[in-house]
Each structure stands twice: as C-alpha cells, then as structure tokens.
Amino acid sequence: MKKKVVALATVAMLSASYAGNAAASTYVVQSGDTLSHIARKYNTRVADIKEWNRLTSDLIHINQTLIVSKQEQKASAPPTPPAPVQAASTYIVVSGDTLIKIANKHHISLAELKEWNGLKDHLIYPGQKLNVSRPGQQTGTGSAQPAPAPAPPPPAQAPANPAPAAPTAEYIVKSGDTLSHIGTRFGLSVQQLKAMNNLSSDMIYVGQKLKVSGTPEEKAAPGSPDLSAEVSVLLEEAKKHLGTPYVWGGSNTSGFDCSGFIYYVYNKAGKSINRLSSEGYFNRSYYVSDPQPGDLVFFENTYKKGISHMGIYLGNNQFIHADDSGVRVTSLDDSYYKKHFDSFKRFY
Template sequence: MKKQLFTVAATVGILFFSYSVQASAHELTYKVQAGDTLWKIATSNQITVQDLQSWNNLKSNTIRVGQEFSLIAPHSHYLSKSYVVQSGDSLWGIATKNGLTVDQLKSFNGLTSNVIHVGQVLKLTSEGDSKLTAPVVEKTLNAEALIAEGKKYVGVPYVWGGSTPKGFDCSGFLNYVYGKVGVSIPRTVETIWNATTPVSSPQKGDIVFFTTIKPGPSHAGIYIGDNKFLHASSSIGITITAMNDSYWKARYLGSKKVKLN
C-alpha cells in the first residue's frame, strides 16, 4: 500500500513539474522560474538543450530567474491564433512578432485605433479557433536592391526629423529606404535597435549602430559591404563611410538584422 501511495505521489509530482516549466501556448516563450535548468525547460517542452541555446544565442548553461526564452526556431515557428496583450506591447510589435501587418491585426480584431490594453486577447488570423496555423515562410531581404535604393540619395542634406528625399535624419533615412523595398521598421534609432536581431558580424543590408550624443544606440546606418556603411551624417548628409573611420570605430555598438514580416 505504501509503495502504491509513493508511486501515485511521484506521478503527481512529475505531472506538476511538467506543467510548471511548460510554456504558455499563445506565446511559445518561457520565463525562467526558481530551480529551473536548461535541461528541465528543454525536456518539458520537447526540444533539445542545443536548440534552446541556439534559438536564444546562449553561450553557456547559466540562466537566471525571470529570463525569457523563445521555444521556437526563428522564422520557422507555428503561430497561435490568439495573443494576450502584455505590458509594453504595441500593435506593431505584436504584428511583427507574428508575421502580420498592423492593418491585418486591426482587421482581424475590428480595431479602429492602435490603442490596446493589457490582458486583451487579439486574434492573429481571420478565424477564431485555437488551432495552430501553417508555418511562417521566411522572407529574405533583397540587400542589393536596398543598397541601390539608398545610394540614390547620397548628397541629400541632413535634416533633423527628416524622413523624405528633401532631407533625412539617420533613422528617417533607414525608415524610408527599407520601406521602399517593402520592409517596415520603426522610426527612431532606439526602437529600431529593440526590434532587430543581433548578428556577430554585419552582412549587406544589416543595420550598424553607434553611440554618439548619449549612451546607447543613437545613430545607425546600412551596411553595404567592403567594411562600409551608408547613413545620414549630421555634418555631410547622406554619405558612405568606412567602418574603421576613427570617429565611428570608437563609437560602434554592434550590428543587427531586420526581422522581416
């Protein structure tokens, strides 16, 4: 009898443990709890530790309470058909994360403005059930077309707040040029930084970031290859500059890849 009770208790304990480390279905992310290990999180969510490390750019097995992990491979995940709004969310961020446009997201939910509130459940398709959709097809950036578009504006003057060929600031230039090749990005350097994916070294079409007027990202340009970037210089306007230029090299923060819808 004692053996049976122990077996039942152990089984319940296993079920409880499995539940406690499994991610919520609508987010496909997991927040680290006290006592978690990468092995526990990976096993309970039916993925490998190697995948978990790869998808989250982890260099070791060290994790901390409150840290959030993606449980899906970039650009190949299955989308839930609903999403619960979290603190700090925006329609743009939710749409981008789920391979949608803001207009699609508003249409699916009958929204007439961009106002959302924490706890609100948003549909991610035109259907209302909770099944998973087909996998998102990864889009690729036409870097050569992007660079060719950007080079058209070399010599255009710098204008604070400018986002047209009459004059650009650095983020206005990026927003305009990426938009011309069908890629939507945020308007300010800081929000572009937060919405893009780090890369170890830049490839053509990636964005390179610098710190200038304040700590953190405050200037950015398009990497065009040959260790050069295209950007809106406050003193020159739209120009091409070497990455090893003494001024910019000392202020380089890193490179990031734009997430494509």
C-alpha cells in the same frame, strides 16, 4: 566553547550580509521581459548582460536569474582573466564577442584582424584563439608566434549555438516567445518558420504548436522570399540618396536624419516599418555576429548617451548612413565611428 559559538555566529552574519549584496546585482526574469528591457532598467547594455551570463542568443525564460552588474560578475566568477589579454599578442574569443569588438578592443582594424587570422567571413566561436597583432612583430619576451596564420575552424565546429533538441518536431509557444527567439533556438530563420507553419504574419500566441524541424524542402518552401533580391533592392534604394543633405527629424528626399533615412529606405524597399528613433529601432532588432549586407549597424554616445546613431551595413566593412555630412558611405575603421560602434543587428 562560548568563543567558538560567537565566532560561528559572526561568520553566519557576514555570509548573510554578503548574500544580500550579491542579490542586489541579479534579476529574476518576469513574463514579457526582454534583454533590452532589462538592460534599460539597470542602465547597462544587452551585450554586457549576455557576456556576464554567458548567453549565446537573446533568448531568456521566466524565473531565470541574470547578473545585471559588473560587481556581481567579479564576486561570482573570479577565475575569468580578461586583463592579461590586453598585453598579449593573441586573444581567446568569449561568448558575445564579434570581430569588430575585438578589433576595437585591441586598436586594430577589422581588415587587419581578418587578414592576420586567415578569416574569410565574420564567423567566430567561443574558445577560438585569434592573433591581435601582426604575426612575427609582437613585443613580448621571446615567445615566437607561428608564421602562418591559423586556419579557420572546421565548418562542423564553427556553430556556437547549442542546437537543442534536434529530434523535436514541434514547439509549444510560451509567454514572451517571438518567432525570432524560437528560430534562433532551433537554427531557423523567421522566414523558414513562417513557411513551415503557413504563417502570414509574425503573430503567435501562448500554447500554439509550431513545427521546428523538417526536410530541407519544408524549410525552403516555394513561397519564402528571396532574401538576396530584397537586399539588392534595399541597397540600391539606399545608394540612390547619396549626397542628400542632413535635416534633423527629416525622413524624405529633401533631407534625412539617421533614423529617418532608415525609415524611408526600408519602406521604399518593401519592408513596412514605423518611424522611430535609432534607439527605437535598436529595441526592435536582434543581434547578429555574422553581419550581412542590409543589416543594421548601431553606434552609441555620439550626440547623447546610449544608442544615438545608425546606418545600413553594405559589406566590406562599410555602411551607408545620414550624418552631419548628409547621406554618405563610411568605413567602420573611421576613427570616430570605430570609437562609438556598438553592434550589428537585424529587424525581427
């Protein structure tokens, strides 16, 4: 009987010890936290935290427990098998994936990935199976790949967002909310939210009631900006400066660095932004999985660790930016920038 009691006590001690180690790898969200702040605090990336916690957006809430290290992911979720994917000819999309990340992971170009899967845009969803090598040319053991590329998913199946509370007509603002977070939750853009609630700025306050559903006429209010026209002005302004030399800290037409180029072009195109570093702009923008012309593209670990370079996405897998060669257009398949690619984002 004594032996049995001692054994049980030993098991209890080991369990408590393991629980303590696991707790060191998690974080409880506090008022005012954002994924970016938490990622910096634990020396990791927003994309990693979203993947480990299976988040489909940047939205978090107070008292939410988040995994903030790979060790915790391994201890709590052993069934996830990423390793076999490396040798496979197909890949299953997981939460947080983008086409460019999948292409980089399998050492192929974005154009090849889209061609092999019959994709017309960048939209993908968790659970989707993608070819990551040319159909019919895999080097496996006799498992034949179907010759025709799989058709893109039906439109109704594509949105991965949970689209909570469709009948809800109002939302009460909580601590830490932004218009962008609220819009993502309810499938609306910031412009739509502002038009539906007659807001002249992005300022909101705790306890404020916001309309988050309505007729299509309400969502596309007459006063809402013409985004395509804004993008055209932005890209036209950016291309005016092709060939301008690189100057460290430069933010005018005599010379630009990467963030100075963003500052100048966006302000000239009518969007007032402060002069910040690439990392500063990274922390004031949100992730997009289906990048559009005019969005931001970020790179990491170039001349320093972390976010260190940025440009403006032009579409067709190209971006315009200011690097050591001056202002120029570069492909995302460029070997150097493909290696250092981090994410597509959009200003709040």
